[in-house]
Amino acid sequence: xxxxxxxxxxxxxxxxxxxxxxxxxxxxxxxxxxxxxxxxxxxxxxxxxxxxxxxxxxxxxxxxxxxxxxxxxxxxxxxxxxxxxxxxxxxxxxxxxxxxxxxxxxxxxxxxxxxxxxxxxxxxxxxxxxxxxxxxxxxxxxxxxxxxxxxxxxxxxxxxxxxxxxxxxxxxxxxxxxxxxxxxxxxxxxxxxxxxxxxxxxxxxxxxxxxxxxx
Numbered sequence: 001x002x003x004x005x006x007x008x009x010x011x012x013x014x015x016x017x018x019x020x021x022x023x024x025x026x027x028x029x030x031x032x033x034x035x036x037x038x039x040x041x042x043x044x045x046x047x048x049x050x051x052x053x054x055x056x057x058x059x060x061x062x063x064x065x066x067x068x069x070x071x072x073x074x075x076x077x078x079x080x081x082x083x084x085x086x087x088x089x090x091x092x093x094x095x096x097x098x099x100x101x102x103x104x105x106x107x108x109x110x111x112x113x114x115x116x117x118x119x120x121x122x123x124x125x126x127x128x129x130x131x132x133x134x135x136x137x138x139x140x141x142x143x144x145x146x147x148x149x150x151x152x153x154x155x156x157x158x159x160x161x162x163x164x165x166x167x168x169x170x171x172x173x174x175x176x177x178x179x180x181x182x183x184x185x186x187x188x189x190x191x192x193x194x195x196x197x198x199x200x201x202x203x204x205x206x207x208x209x210x211x212x213x214x215x
Contacts, residue, residue: 006030006032006146006182006185006186007030007031007032007052007053007127007146008031008032008033008034008049008050008051008052008053008148009026009031009032009033009034009051009052009053009054009055009123010033010034010035010036010042010045010046010049010051010053010054010055010080011023011026011033011034011035011036011054011055012035012036012037012038012039012041012042012054012055012056012057012060012066012069013035013037013055013056013057013060013085014037014038014057014059014060014061015057016037018057018110018113019035019037021113021114022055022113022119023035025116025119026119029116029120034049034051037060038060038061038063038064039060039063039064039068039069039072040063042054042056042069043069043072046073046076046077046080047170047171047172047175048171048172048174048175049175049178050148050152050169050171050175050176050178050179051077051080052080052081052127052146052147052148053080053081053082053083053123053126053127054073054080054081054082054083055083055085055108055123056069056070056082056083056084056085057084057085057086057110058084058085058086058087058088058094058096059086059087059094066084066085066086067084067096067100067101067102070082070084070101070102070105071102073102074102074103074104074105076170078104079147079148079151081104081106081123081126081127082102082104082105082106082126083105083106083107083108083122083123083126084101084105084106084107084108085108085109085110085113086107086108086109086110087109087110087111089109091107106122106125106126108122139208141186141187141188141204142208144186145183145186148179149179149182149183149186151169152165152169152176152179152180152183153183153201153205154205154209154212155168156180156183156198156201156202156205157201157202157205157206157209157211157212158212158213158214159214160214162176162177162180180198183201184197184201187200187201187204189201
């Protein structure tokens with residue numbers, strides 16, 4: 001049996017109480033959560049952590065808006081699914097148009113986030129739209145892995161070092177190290193066992209997908 005999928009979420013909102021509520025709700029449902037209160041903090045975290053999805057408040061106070069941050073992510077971190085939160089009934093009421101929302105970015109009313117079912121469904125829709133969660137017809141233990149996890153696992157199978165993977169993906173070494181540890185967990189591997197975790201992860205990948213070429 002494969003391990004439950006581990007998904008990393010970035011919450012970007014200047015309302016501390018809402019951040020705390022969302023963080024608690026998502027963590028209790030198996031997500032790993034980081035919080036930023038403005039676009040600058042979010043950009044810093046995006047370089048440190050391999051996120052799967054971001055929940056972004058439309059109104060972040062002084063400075064870049066949630067739309068601005070979404071566009072930055074679409075341009076620089078398009079592997080991260082995006083869901084913009086707003087207290088307005090529509091974008092026009094908030095002073096934007098549908099064309100301002102980057103392609104692939106979802107919209108969720110803030111008054112609905114307290115409904116766990118709606119929140120989780122909206123996140124799943126955002127993940128599915130961007131292809132973050134892979135197709136369910138993959139065989140265990142790959143059926144519950146995220147796109148980020150599979151991409152990095154493929155790079156490991158290509159022979160790249162953790163440092164070079166970080167360089168190629170534009171991430172910090174520590175963020176890639178954390179993701180690699182998560183990959184091993186997803187595959188049921190332990191560095192303390194008699195089987196070397198990286199070697200076994202690469203073997204499993206090659207067994208399922210073949211040995212990948214290195215560009």
